Amino acid sequence: MAELRERLARATPGDRLPPVRHWVSELHVSPVTVSRALARLREEGLVDPRPGAGTFVARRPSRRRVDHAWQSLVLGSVPDGGDALHELVAEPAAGRLPLSSGYPDPTLQPTSELAKVATRVMRHERAWTRAPLEGLPDLRAWFARGIGPELDADDVLIVPGGQAGIATTLAALTRPGQPLLVESPTYLGAISAARALGLQLVPVPTDEHGLRVDLLAEAFESSGARVLYVQPTFANPTGASLSTERRAKVLALARKHGAFVVEDDYARDLAYDGRPPPCLASEDDGHVVHLRSLTKSTTPSVRVAALAARGPVMVRLRSRRVVEDFFVSRALQEIALELVTARAFERHLARLREGLAERMELLLAAVATQLPDVRAVHVPRGGFSVLLEVPMEDRVAVRLAAEVGVTTSPGRHWFPAEPPGSFVRLAVAAAPTKVLEEGVRRLAKAWRT
Missing domain, CATH: 3.40.640.10 (Type I PLP-dependent aspartate aminotransferase-like (Major domain))
Incomplete structure (x- = not known):
């Protein structure tokens, strides 16, 4: 069901969905499971089955336009702080390499x-x-x-x-x-x-x-x-x-x-x-x-x-x-x-610490060899994050990283006042070693252009 919803979210109304046998093969589930999921989505108005033609992404009804201008008067000016935190905690978009999340990926979870x-x-x-x-x-x-x-x-x-x-x-x-x-x-x-x-x-x-x-x-x-x-x-x-x-x-x-x-x-x-x-x-x-x-x-x-x-x-x-x-x-x-x-909890913590240490060592080594103009402010002996000083404005660095599919965090968000330089924060918790290697490779390409 989750995979089908994700496909629908990316699709355009009117697009034809693959047949049941495609989902059976891709998701490794039974035809009955796929049929039930499609029936549920039809009840929710998300898909439009057409006998003899297939199942299509339903056209979303146009929303009635409502005047929300009064809310601006009530809410007043925007309070500081929330948007950056929301961006940090939000789940990365599909296909992006998560080099900013502090939550451990499933391989490090008990x-x-x-x-x-x-x-x-x-x-x-x-x-x-x-x-x-x-x-x-x-x-x-x-x-x-x-x-x-x-x-x-x-x-x-x-x-x-x-x-x-x-x-x-x-x-x-x-x-x-x-x-x-x-x-x-x-x-x-x-x-x-x-x-x-x-x-x-x-x-x-x-x-x-x-x-x-x-x-x-x-x-x-x-x-x-x-x-x-x-x-x-x-x-x-x-x-x-x-x-x-x-x-x-x-x-x-x-x-x-x-x-x-x-x-x-x-x-x-x-x-x-x-x-x-x-x-x-x-x-x-x-x-x-x-x-x-x-x-x-x-x-x-x-x-x-x-x-x-x-x-x-x-x-x-x-x-x-x-x-x-x-x-x-x-x-x-x-x-x-x-x-x-x-x-078992102590054994889990030992594996977690070992995994984070391995990832941090790999990340810092990759940065040192592939990004010689980038410097780690400190070499951590614990935790999951590191602050890098970069030779460009942090917002530019983050934008370039996003363009190659890597999620990072601008250093300015982590300073309560003006930062003394340009920094980007990376985190290793959500990124296995192969993801980190690929992430740094992409950053090296993006930040050298």
């Missing part, structure tokens, strides 16, 4: 184990009952153990994915117009969430050791900000990690200025050597709101993440969360809990 876990979970009636507002206690306890002995299940709130966790936290800790300190560059999703909330982004430059703490101190002083958003471990897009010394200084500055640190620990499972540095929250005394998601280490549809914090801030986070969507699906939480507590 699909077999997930199928087994889901089957077991769905047998129990409790999977369909309401979940506690804060999340399943055992799942919250699992997330707490991953941070350190100082936290327990009561300090954890389950949320529907990392992006939701960022949006919830920023909304709970800030008010429109207030400053928010962020790394420069930083995660596009955080930039988008902050702009949607009307926050004033204050960029703090980074280097190969992560956030520049000397400039962070100055930013706290000059802006009066009380919240810092940071990805201290394998930051997206650069892949850089905050050094041990700088981690301690970030916490010291937060204490000095009475500020919260939003620690986005999205890549905790993605250290190539399996030994990520300790999270900031493990050394914290109440200044850190820790966020960890399972999406990047499992599949895009396991939208389960956790916020961890101590003190009144957790009450504020819970209050914000319940206003937005009450609770995360119990069935999804049960599946996530069984998955992460199974012995």
